[in-house]
Amino acid sequence: xxxxxxxxxxxxxxxxxxxxxxxxxxxxxxxxxxxxxxxxxxxxxxxxxxxxxxxxxxxxxxxxxxxxxxxxxxxxxxxxxxxxxxxxxxxxxxxxxxxxxxxxxxxxxxxxxxxxxxxxxxxxxxxxxxxxxxxxxxxxxxxxxxxxxxxxxxxxxxxxxxxxxxxxxxxxxxxxxxxxxxxxxxxxxxxxxxxxxxxxxxxxxxxxxxxxxxxxxxxxxxxxxxxxxxxxxxxxxxxxxxxxxxxxxxxxxxxxxxxxxxxxxxxxxxxxxxxxxxxxxxxxxxxxxxxxxxxxxxxxxxxxxxxxxxxxxxxxxxxxxxxxxxxxxxxxxxxxxxxxxxxxxxxxxxxxxxxxxxxxxxxxxxxxxxxxxxxxxxxxxxxxxxxxxxxxxxxxxxxxxxxxxxxxxxxxxxxxxxxxxxxxxxxxxxxxxxxxxxxxxxxxxxxxxxxxxxxxxxxxxxxxxxxxxxxxxxxx
Amino acid sequence: xxxxxxxxxxxxxxxxxxxxxxxxxxxxxxxxxxxxxxxxxxxxxxxxxxxxxxxxxxxxxxxxxxxxxxxxxxxxxxxxxxxxxxxxxxxxxxx
Numbered sequence: 043x044x045x046x047x048x049x050x051x052x053x054x055x056x057x058x059x060x061x062x063x064x065x066x067x068x069x070x071x072x073x074x075x076x077x078x079x080x081x082x083x084x085x086x087x088x089x090x091x092x093x094x095x096x097x098x099x100x101x102x103x104x105x106x107x108x109x110x111x112x113x114x115x116x117x118x119x120x121x122x123x124x125x126x127x128x129x130x131x132x133x134x135x136x137x138x139x140x141x142x143x144x145x146x147x148x149x150x151x152x153x154x155x156x157x158x159x160x161x162x163x164x165x166x167x168x169x170x171x172x173x174x175x176x177x178x179x180x181x182x183x184x185x186x187x188x189x190x191x192x193x194x195x196x197x198x199x200x201x202x203x204x205x206x207x208x209x210x211x212x213x214x215x216x217x218x219x220x221x222x223x224x225x226x227x228x229x230x231x232x233x234x235x236x237x238x239x240x241x242x243x244x245x246x247x248x249x250x251x252x253x254x255x256x257x258x259x260x261x262x263x264x265x266x267x268x269x270x271x272x273x274x275x276x277x278x279x280x281x282x283x284x285x286x287x288x289x290x291x292x293x294x295x296x297x298x299x300x301x302x303x304x305x306x307x308x309x310x311x312x313x314x315x316x317x318x319x320x321x322x323x324x325x326x327x328x329x330x331x332x333x334x335x336x337x338x339x340x341x342x343x344x345x346x347x348x349x350x351x352x353x354x355x356x357x358x359x360x361x362x363x364x365x366x367x368x369x370x371x372x373x374x375x376x377x378x379x380x381x382x383x384x385x386x387x388x389x390x391x392x393x394x395x396x397x398x399x400x401x402x403x404x405x406x407x408x409x410x411x412x413x414x415x416x417x418x419x420x421x422x423x424x425x426x427x428x429x430x431x432x433x434x435x436x437x438x439x440x441x442x443x444x445x446x447x448x449x450x451x452x453x454x455x456x457x458x459x460x461x462x463x464x465x466x467x468x469x470x471x472x473x474x475x476x477x478x479x480x481x482x483x484x485x486x487x488x489x490x491x492x493x494x495x496x497x498x499x500x501x502x503x504x505x506x507x508x509x510x511x512x513x514x515x516x517x518x
Numbered sequence: 519x520x521x522x523x524x525x526x527x528x529x530x531x532x533x534x535x536x537x538x539x540x541x542x543x544x545x546x547x548x549x550x551x552x553x554x555x556x557x558x559x560x561x562x563x564x565x566x567x568x569x570x571x572x573x574x575x576x577x578x579x580x581x582x583x584x585x586x587x588x589x590x591x592x593x594x595x596x597x598x599x600x601x602x603x604x605x606x607x608x609x610x611x612x613x
Contacts, residue, residue: 180602
């Protein structure tokens, strides 16, 4: 049977505040265990939580960037369950009246624009971290992470394929980074995703039974986990069986999901209003102040790049993945012009070298002005594009500018007719057989001659001139 | 309002309370009495009253995002019944 897929995603993003949500402990990653805690975040009796103002501001900023309504009055609730990484026996979260509701994130799949609805964005505290010892029958608990501010961003079930899910996550992550509320680093667990997925016979209105896939930690795995889960559910339904509503874990090595025995039989969190925290009321003026801090977002920037620089959609999409990369592009173009050439260098050589070294664009050893300088040298015919690749690598590793490298290594392009003709004469003389064949009509040997001339000139001969002069000499 | 024995059992389980048969019967009766008493409030018309989430008329009590001192690892673990390598040590969690 043919099925339709319905996917809803829940993202937990860690806010990049200096301190935890309800106490002054620093939110640092990779510290010694249990050295970033205080009586509030380890749940000592008699302590009171106090809201971190910046955590609220960041959540509102996220809501505005995703076109949400900001609730003028918002309150917190206790979600009750027992787990060793949850010292109080409840998590402070939001239930009724979350900070933000009814927004959307735009995605483009197969060239089509689609809006994925955001049901709500709420603020809550993270739990600690459990370590499971290989040997022995004990687990270890580190509470450094307990009380770290998290935003839970819940999508509407508007997503209809694993590709859309992946696009949604990429765009959402990019927005969080642009507005600088979360580094959204998946490897550090600062951007985690749970996926709800169900299938139904094509055209049916009723939703099928869903399963929840927990904590998948890369875009690639989200897509794979969903693909697997959709196939698994279809096979069950085709075989006359039914899908059981449950939580499943994705095994990235085997590429399968498997049932996770639930820690609490029936989820019964007994939410109730948190008496230790007073309501958060956000005035319209404050919302407008926060709105002013939102920079140009990826979608707008992408559209502007296409229009302003006349570069292809694909280039604009790649260049606006991060704000820093987009800024690098614009700074380079400002000096050198040639937007498409700049884009090619950034997406090609620059990205290749950065990836090989595991370096982010923010720490790129070649400043935009330097790249612009090199592109200008190509423009003016001082160096060939081919030589420029060598020059660029040298710029990247030594930090010198293109002019210095070209001078030091004698890489200036040879554009002197006499010098090139001399090389061509040598090549023709050295290859009498090929010359005769070419003159007898085997024209595809032309490439061979170009190659030989370039080699003899150590890549420095001006390629356009080589083509011209070779044609003349060979036909004569 | 009557509360069933099954409901008491469920709530006890969620709260990790182990109750004897005798306690179960006792609490079922007591909880039913409490709920019946509270039910009297339903006689009032509250349709025009906003739900109270906090008894005090205050809002927006917040702190600046400025780091404060933490406990040392020794202090944090001082009351732990069991510890190991700077961690709280608890019965094994995952099966």
